[in-house]
Amino acid sequence: MSGGRNTLGHDLVKRWGWLDPFANFFGAIVGGFYKVPGTHPLKDLLHGTWPLHHPLHPAVTDLTIGGYTAMVALDVLYVVTDEPGLLRAADFVLVVSFITSLGSILSGFTDWNETYDTERRNGIFHGLLMTVASVGFLLSLWLRVGAAGDARASAIVISTVAWLLMLFASYFGGEMTFGFGTEVNRQAWSEVPEKWEPTEVTAASLEDRKPVVAKTKSGVDLFIVSLDGSVYVMGNTCTHAGGPLNEGKFVGKDRCEIQCPWHGSRFCVKDASARGGPATFGEPRFESRVAGNGRLEVRFKG
Numbered sequence: 001m002s003g004g005r006n007t008l009g010h011d012l013v014k015r016w017g018w019l020d021p022f023a024n025f026f027g028a029i030v031g032g033f034y035k036v037p038g039t040h041p042l043k044d045l046l047h048g049t050w051p052l053h054h055p056l057h058p059a060v061t062d063l064t065i066g067g068y069t070a071m072v073a074l075d076v077l078y079v080v081t082d083e084p085g086l087l088r089a090a091d092f093v094l095v096v097s098f099i100t101s102l103g104s105i106l107s108g109f110t111d112w113n114e115t116y117d118t119e120r121r122n123g124i125f126h127g128l129l130m131t132v133a134s135v136g137f138l139l140s141l142w143l144r145v146g147a148a149g150d151a152r153a154s155a156i157v158i159s160t161v162a163w164l165l166m167l168f169a170s171y172f173g174g175e176m177t178f179g180f181g182t183e184v185n186r187q188a189w190s191e192v193p194e195k196w197e198p199t200e201v202t203a204a205s206l207e208d209r210k211p212v213v214a215k216t217k218s219g220v221d222l223f224i225v226s227l228d229g230s231v232y233v234m235g236n237t238c239t240h241a242g243g244p245l246n247e248g249k250f251v252g253k254d255r256c257e258i259q260c261p262w263h264g265s266r267f268c269v270k271d272a273s274a275r276g277g278p279a280t281f282g283e284p285r286f287e288s289r290v291a292g293n294g295r296l297e298v299r300f301k302g
């Protein structure tokens with residue numbers, strides 16, 4: 001997706017073609033890694049598809065940003081009070097924050113690698129700034145080990161500068177979600193029918209594993225399919241970035257999962273859950289019945 005018009009991030013990065021070689025470089029690394037057989041469980045874990053069923057990156061970055069902020073507060077308190085216990089506390093928080101930042105970096109690059117155009121440029125700019133800030137925190141940590149006097153003062157200055165850079169970079173991270181809609185559930189605003197609603201689809205016209213699309217009165221696209229004699233209905237718009245699920249292919253055990261044609265998310269047709277990332281949210285699920293005229297009626301199930 002490349003939305004985000006009229007936002008500061010979009011206006012800045014849309015002209016910054018110099019970011020593309022960085023994006024190509026990191027894209028080759030991340031994309032190449034996930035082509036290695038057996039890496040998909042790790043990819044699902046880092047997206048948050050499993051076991052969280054929610055994007056992992058924003059959750060783990062809260063820990064990282066909060067931790068580094070606490071570290072700066074402890075450093076400032078130490079400078080004001082000269083209490084040595086505060087230094088040890090700041091060092092400890094720095095170590096914990098750096099460990100959580102590894103999860104932030106890995107989950108961030110995993111999500112970012114499914115983006116395009118200006119959204120991708122914005123994401124790589126955010127990632128590069130965060131990487132530089134992380135190097136600053138690591139340098140500060142190295143200086144703090146056994147350091148005293150000038151080295152300690154340098155360590156505090158470096159981690160404070162890295163923290164400021166992290167705050168600047170965080171703006172562009174927020175821009176991904178709030179400006180471009182990265183990883184936002186594309187079904188979040190769907191108005192689903194709570195009461196039985198007729199469709200134009202007849203049960204007799206359905207062929208096994210050949211999905212058809214119908215629209216509710218409120219405009220929600222329905223994915224209707226017959227699977228081994230049973231009819232299943234769920235949303236047709238991929239929750240990851242809006243791909244048309246009816247154009248995907250059936251995969252998985254018993255071929256009961258539909259794979260999005262855009263980035264490969266997999267949804268179980270029987271319960272509408274997301275079984276493979278990058279999507280983390282399942283589709284809205286509907287129950288169906290056959291009306292007297294042979295047409296299907298649907299109702300939101302959850």
Ligand code: FES
Pocket residue numbers: 238239240241242243260261262263264265277278279
């Ligand atoms: S739109 Fe990205 S996986 Fe469907």
